[in-house]
Amino acid sequence: AQTVTQSQPEMSVQEAETVTLSCTYDTSESNYYLFWYKQPPSRQMILVIRQEAYKQQNATENRFSVNFQKAAKSFSLKISDSQLGDTAMYFCAFRAGANSKLTFGKGITLSVRP
Amino acid sequence: DTAVSQTPKYLVTQMGNDKSIKCEQNLGHDTMYWYKQDSKKFLKIMFSYNNKELIINETVPNRFSPKSPDKAHLNLHINSLELGDSAVYFCASSQVNRDYEQYFGPGTRLTVT
Numbered sequence: 001a002q003t004v005t006q007s008q009p010e011m012s013v014q015e016a017e018t019v020t021l022s023c024t025y026d027t028s029e030s031n032y033y034l035f036w037y038k039q040p041p042s043r044q045m046i047l048v049i050r051q052e053a054y055k056q057q058n059a060t061e062n063r064f065s066v067n068f069q070k071a072a073k074s075f076s077l078k079i080s081d082s083q084l085g086d087t088a089m090y091f092c093a094f095r096a097g098a099n100s101k102l103t104f105g106k107g108i109t110l111s112v113r114p
Numbered sequence: 115d116t117a118v119s120q121t122p123k124y125l126v127t128q129m130g131n132d133k134s135i136k137c138e139q140n141l142g143h144d145t146m147y148w149y150k151q152d153s154k155k156f157l158k159i160m161f162s163y164n165n166k167e168l169i170i171n172e173t174v175p176n177r178f179s180p181k182s183p184d185k186a187h188l189n190l191h192i193n194s195l196e197l198g199d200s201a202v203y204f205c206a207s208s209q210v211n212r213d214y215e216q217y218f219g220p221g222t223r224l225t226v227t
Contacts, residue, residue, distance in 0.1 A: 033214050035215075039155075042220075043202060043220070043221050043223075044218070044220055044221070045204060045206075045218035045221075047215055050214070050215060052214075089155060091157065095214065095216075100170075101147065101159035101162060101170055101172075102147075102149075102157075102159065102206075102216055103159075104156070104157040104158070106154075106155070106156055107155050107156070107157075
């Protein structure tokens, strides 16, 4: 069974600064996908970024980038130039195959201070 | 042009009642899911259907019964509601062998009193 661990329950960052959210996972699968989802107060689940395990290059999406360390089973999210709209819960998630479920971490509450 | 829609968005009901939550996706996806988010915000899979066939059925009380009339719809029926069923229920969809992203609906907040 896969597990996803987000050990930090909450973080705070000053607007325009950079913050890194941590995530570790455990699996015996060789082919899998990792995701970061954002859930603002509206409760809509929004995909932030995705990483395929077979790709060595870290994924980036504008201000969001990941540090994927496959051997260490670590998948952290870096948010650069933090904006007030980044305030939300962030969930790290794992998916083993094309048709399988998402396994989520417990989430981290990020607050961006003006 | 809502991709994944759920109705209702809010549902308040009394213990013992039976209720349904409907989900529809217009993305042409072949796989749909139900997730439950509890009061601590923890998200967990409940069910998954692929082309109307049940493929994932986690440990969920049999008071919960998913129904997929076609591959664009996955409804969740809950019998004899209990206080512990209060949660946000999310529907999601994806397409096998394509992009691997799951698209989520807006969620249904169920409150059992």
